[in-house]
């Protein structure tokens with residue numbers, strides 16, 4: 001380093017110490033007031049957090065005269081745009097959930113708890129709560145001072161407004177959650193007229209309390225002590241997983257510099273603690289990977305800003321694997337067995353879920369044979385059975401269907417001469433008789449297949465096998 005650049009770096013070091021000298025490293029025994037600073041990862045965090053806008057705005061997307069995506073629990077129907085998924089199709093939803101669970105495992109194996117740092121509702125909501133706190137109460141130092149100050153008008157006003165905004169966010173969160181399970185328009189009407197069902201009121205209240213407590217007060221403690229994912233993620237990462245990591249070889253021996261001591265043989269870490277000050281969970285990344293690290297990379301932004309001021313290369317803290325830090329060859333993700341294992345399960349979930357959605361029949365048919373009596377012998381000798389057809393229409397439009405039946409005998413359907421109107425997204429029961437001339441029966445049981453077909457342009461179709469029952473004497477008669 002030249003003399004002039006040494007002087008510039010020395011001034012930068014003084015500035016950093018002046019700025020961060022006030023920081024106290026929180027080890028969990030007190031409330032963490034993380035410092036917020038701009039940077040590349042901070043911007044990425046804002047963008048990734050914006051995914052949650054889907055949660056808030058999604059329920060207001062309409063599809064025809066109803067909500068596009070709605071989990072209608074009371075009527076046990078899940079509306080997905082034009083599709084209606086009923087309880088018997090819930091295996092598709094299970095595969096979709098499996099997809100997201102395994103996606104989480106793949107991402108963790110490749111890049112650690114990137115979900116925690118950039119997408120998790122707990123860290124995203126906490127981030128917003130802290131932003132409000134900073135907006136109203138100022139920098140972490142000012143927040144600490146306000147916490148310690150005696151209660152007065154200013155403190156009551158500032159804290160009161162903060163808690164009001166926190167509760168308001170909790171309320172919006174609760175309303176948005178319920179809006180996925182109850183038509184959003186009906187929900188808002190119920191809110192304005194104070195006539196919401198008790199289940200909705202209880203759920204919204206639980207969300208207000210939960211969000212306010214978890215994001216406002218418990219914050220990083222939720223990640224440390226309550227989150228099960230932080231406990232199991234240890235088995236998903238290995239020496240190839242890329243995580244925010246401190247380059248010990250480059251940083252150590254760390255040490256505070258003074259102007260005259262700049263030339264000392266120290267590592268690049270000037271022990272300014274800025275990386276700890278910005279950490280939302282109070283982790284000191286220089287002590288190695290810890291359970292509390294949510295991989296938000298904000299410490300990278302902090303340290304990069306210090307390195308910029310010192311004129312040193314960025315990346316003292318950087319995304320790297322254990323192998324990378326030790327100078328060993330990094331295995332690309334596609335050469336890692338565990339990634340392929342997770343990807344195989346992921347593919348199974350994608351293929352299964354897609355197949356299920358693509359082949360989701362609009363019509364489903366159930367046939368129940370009336371058993372009292374099992375059959376009736378008519379005056380002309382023909383045998384008659386009675387059936388109840390349950391026609392399930394999974395689309396959100398009513399339709400008319402034609403009922404037919406086929407078997408190895410001449411069948412006459414009584415009660416199926418006209419198309420039957422089938423209600424939208426529901427089951428329609430229809431009773432009919434099947435009659436077979438006595439001479440046509442070769443046995444006391446005759447397999448037959450019922451079918452329903454819509455008469456509109458879509459020609460939805462479903463069929464179901466059943467049995468026609470005749471007297472046992474038919475068997476005797478046909479014996480050789």
Ligand code: SF4
Nearest residue numbers: 269270272273275303
């Ligand atoms: S790692 Fe970087 S930010 Fe952290 S104390 Fe060292 S120089 Fe400061």
Ligand code: SF4
Nearest residue numbers: 279293294296297299
């Ligand atoms: S150590 Fe760094 S990456 Fe980990 S939580 Fe703290 S700021 Fe985020």
